[in-house]
Amino acid sequence: MGFSRTSVLAFFLLLVLVLFVANGQPLVPALFLFGDSVVDVGNNNHIHTIIKANFPPYGRDFTKHEPTGRFCNGKLATDFTAEVIGFTSYPLAYLSGRARGSNLLIGANFASASSGYYDDTANLYDAIPLSRQLEYYREYQNKVVKVAGRSNASSIISDAIYLVSAGSSDFLQNYYINPLLYEHFTLDQFSDILLQSFTNFIQKLYALGARRIGVTTLPPLGCLPTAITVFGLGSNECVERLNRGAVSFNYKLNATSQGLQNNLPGLKLVLFDIYQPLYELVINTTKHGFFEARKACCGTGLLETSILCNRESVGTCANASEYVFWDGFHPSEAANSFLSDSLISSGLSLIF
Ligand SMILES: *[C@@H]1O[C@H](CO)[C@@H](O)[C@H](O)[C@H]1NC(C)=O
Ligand SMILES: *[C@@H]1O[C@H](CO)[C@@H](O)[C@H](O)[C@H]1NC(C)=O
Numbered sequence: 300m301g302f303s304r305t306s307v308l309a310f311f312l313l314l315v316l317v318l319f320v321a322n323g324q325p326l327v328p329a330l331f332l333f334g335d336s337v338v339d340v341g342n343n344n345h346i347h348t349i350i351k352a353n354f355p356p357y358g359r360d361f362t363k364h365e366p367t368g369r370f371c372n373g374k375l376a377t378d379f380t381a382e383v384i385g386f387t388s389y390p391l392a393y394l395s396g397r398a399r400g401s402n403l404l405i406g407a408n409f410a411s412a413s414s415g416y417y418d419d420t421a422n423l424y425d426a427i428p429l430s431r432q433l434e435y436y437r438e439y440q441n442k443v444v445k446v447a448g449r450s451n452a453s454s455i456i457s458d459a460i461y462l463v464s465a466g467s468s469d470f471l472q473n474y475y476i477n478p479l480l481y482e483h484f485t486l487d488q489f490s491d492i493l494l495q496s497f498t499n500f501i502q503k504l505y506a507l508g509a510r511r512i513g514v515t516t517l518p519p520l521g522c523l524p525t526a527i528t529v530f531g532l533g534s535n536e537c538v539e540r541l542n543r544g545a546v547s548f549n550y551k552l553n554a555t556s557q558g559l560q561n562n563l564p565g566l567k568l569v570l571f572d573i574y575q576p577l578y579e580l581v582i583n584t585t586k587h588g589f590f591e592a593r594k595a596c597c598g599t600g601l602l603e604t605s606i607l608c609n610r611e612s613v614g615t616c617a618n619a620s621e622y623v624f625w626d627g628f629h630p631s632e633a634a635n636s637f638l639s640d641s642l643i644s645s646g647l648s649l650i651f
């Protein structure tokens with residue numbers, strides 16, 4: 300059996316990690332998450348929106364079978380990533396009552412399902428726009444100063460990892476279904492609007508003290524089960540048009556990120572690529588131990604997400620680990636575990 304260069308590299312990185320985590324301290328003091336349902340751990344439970352996931356069968360594969368508000372049967376990719384970095388518990392949803400006192404010291408999660416770079420997307424679904432997530436983060440900073448003192452707080456803020464995941468809802472739940480947008484803006488123009496908002500967000504986060512920021516790429520939007528059903532014109536294949544759009548956005552996101560990193564002294568801004576690993580699972584499904592990538596586990600697997608994926612949904616699969624997707628838009632825990640493996644090296648480049 301031969302080892303590819305990437306697996307040797309991955310092994311080496313893992314060794315470095317184990318050595319650092321071995322002293323019982325996480326590699327970074329705190330983790331902050333912003334954005335959409337890819338990273339939301341339950342903020343939407345606490346606001347008036349229909350975009351929620353705090354009921355069964357969501358969360359059914361946690362040991363306590365408890366729905367948390369995560370859009371998954373279990374852990375998110377960022378939950379796995381937090382574990383690898385050495386966290387023994389996850390930063391809490393900021394709006395949950397438990398996010399206070401010493402619980403704040405490991406960071407907090409501000410993400411809200413159906414939010415995006417474009418504040419109007421969040422507003423359409425009564426989710427929390429990025430601009431308001433940033434206000435909550437500012438409020439968080441004041442709280443953590445009270446809990447830990449100014450000097451401890453400032454090292455938490457500057458050494459933490461910040462992760463931003465957005466854009467999918469801007470395209471799938473807004474641009475592509477909203478004539479007011481797609482009849483007025485080309486994909487390029489709309490991408491530029493999103494990237495302007497992304498730039499703005501990063502500059503503000505930097506001004507508030509963030510120095511290690513990761514941003515996820517768009518996934519292969521055209522391969523998400525609901526996207527195939529809605530935009531696939533009856534085909535069961537990934538919708539090329541949507542994938543091309545995602546690739547083009549990701550390319551610009553990369554260029555914009557490098558520009559920001561060059562202009563903001565001391566900032567590390569790294570892209571976390573989720574496009575390639577998720578596309579790999581969809582195309583080479585069985586090679587990675589999965590059996591189904593067209594249909595999601597929940598319900599018929601063709602459409603159901605959020606309130607449509609519930610206890611009464613007919614057809615929900617028995618073993619979500621065989622499925623790349625848990626619901627019409629979101630990867631299963633097993634797929635998230637695979638995704639997090641490929642996020643580790645990006646994560647490490649933020650730390651070292
Ligand atoms: C700052 O952190 C140190 C080390 O964890 C701790 O001993 C100290 O009490 C903290 N300061 C305040 C004001 O909480
Ligand atoms: C971003 O661009 C650089 C080259 O400019 C490339 O090496 C890197 O792989 C790109 N990242 C992603 C996630 O595409």
Ligand SMILES: *[C@@H]1O[C@H](CO)[C@@H](O)[C@H](O)[C@H]1NC(C)=O
Nearest residue numbers: 575578579580581582583586
């Ligand atoms: C899928 O597997 C084939 C054969 O091993 C490989 O050539 C290809 O790069 C893999 N990934 C994708 C996304 O096609």
Ligand SMILES: *[C@@H]1O[C@H](CO)[C@@H](O)[C@H](O)[C@H]1NC(C)=O
Nearest residue numbers: 588589590618619620621622
């Ligand atoms: C579920 O599927 C996974 C992947 O094929 C397999 O490893 C696991 O044993 C299955 N679990 C059960 C309870 O059948």
